[in-house]
Amino acid sequence: MTWWNLASRVREVPLHRLLGATRDRVPVGADFGVMDRLDDLLSAVGKAVEQRFPRVKLKFRPGWDLDMLRAVRKQHPRETFHIDCNSGYRLADLALFRQIDEFRLAMIEQPLAHDDLVDHARLQSEIRTPVCLDESIAHPRHAAQALALKSCLYVNVKPGRVGGLTNAKIIHDLCQQAGIPCWVGGMLESATGAAACVALAMLDNFTYPADIFPSARF
Numbered sequence: 536m537t538w539w540n541l542a543s544r545v546r547e548v549p550l551h552r553l554l555g556a557t558r559d560r561v562p563v564g565a566d567f568g569v570m571d572r573l574d575d576l577l578s579a580v581g582k583a584v585e586q587r588f589p590r591v592k593l594k595f596r597p598g599w600d601l602d603m604l605r606a607v608r609k610q611h612p613r614e615t616f617h618i619d620c621n622s623g624y625r626l627a628d629l630a631l632f633r634q635i636d637e638f639r640l641a642m643i644e645q646p647l648a649h650d651d652l653v654d655h656a657r658l659q660s661e662i663r664t665p666v667c668l669d670e671s672i673a674h675p676r677h678a679a680q681a682l683a684l685k686s687c688l689y690v691n692v693k694p695g696r697v698g699g700l701t702n703a704k705i706i707h708d709l710c711q712q713a714g715i716p717c718w719v720g721g722m723l724e725s726a727t728g729a730a731a732c733v734a735l736a737m738l739d740n741f742t743y744p745a746d747i748f749p750s751a752r753f
């Protein structure tokens with residue numbers, strides 16, 4: 536990442552252009568974790584919808600699951616939502632994921648184990664909602680294998696998880712060739728780390744709104 540930053544300065548080419556981007560804008564989404572009360576979540580989601588965030592991501596785990604999703608969907612029947620399970624489930628929970636289909640989510644992020652590709656492929660073949668891999672893709676090789684196995688229909692790319700911008704771009708390109716859209720995730724980066732994510736997120740195949748925090752955060 537330092538090399539990319541230096542190359543950008545030496546050549547006087549903005550980082551996003553050097554990476555191959557043709558856009559100079561990035562849509563970003565809103566994210567909400569598990570909260571003490573469902574009402575707190577509903578009010579936070581309501582504010583994000585008012586602020587016109589193009590999509591809202593909800594953490595999803597046992598005890599904060601279907602009832603939460605039902606309440607949010609009831610209040611916002613047409614907005615774009617997805618859930619992030621952070622590897623909280625197993626293939627034995629297939630019946631739960633079948634129930635989730637009715638909520639018309641954009642995707643289910645990392646439902647199964649962090650190091651799995653095979654069970655995710657099985658799950659994707661059994662449900663309509665797209666599966667998105669996050670933790671499972673720590674290297675371009677994992678992305679190539681996930682594409683071959685049809686383990687997902689989206690890939691979340693984080694430079695910090697996949698080994699920097701070079702690997703992030705390789706994964707983006709592999710997914711683009713396979714017709715699998717990507718989006719840039721976030722892991723509480725510093726402003727410096729987030730700047731690299733912004734440049735990356737301008738690449739063409741990052742079509743779903745990114746997890747990059749509004750600049751007010753910094």
Ligand SMILES: [Mg+2]
Binds near residue numbers: 621691
């Ligand atoms: Mg995630």
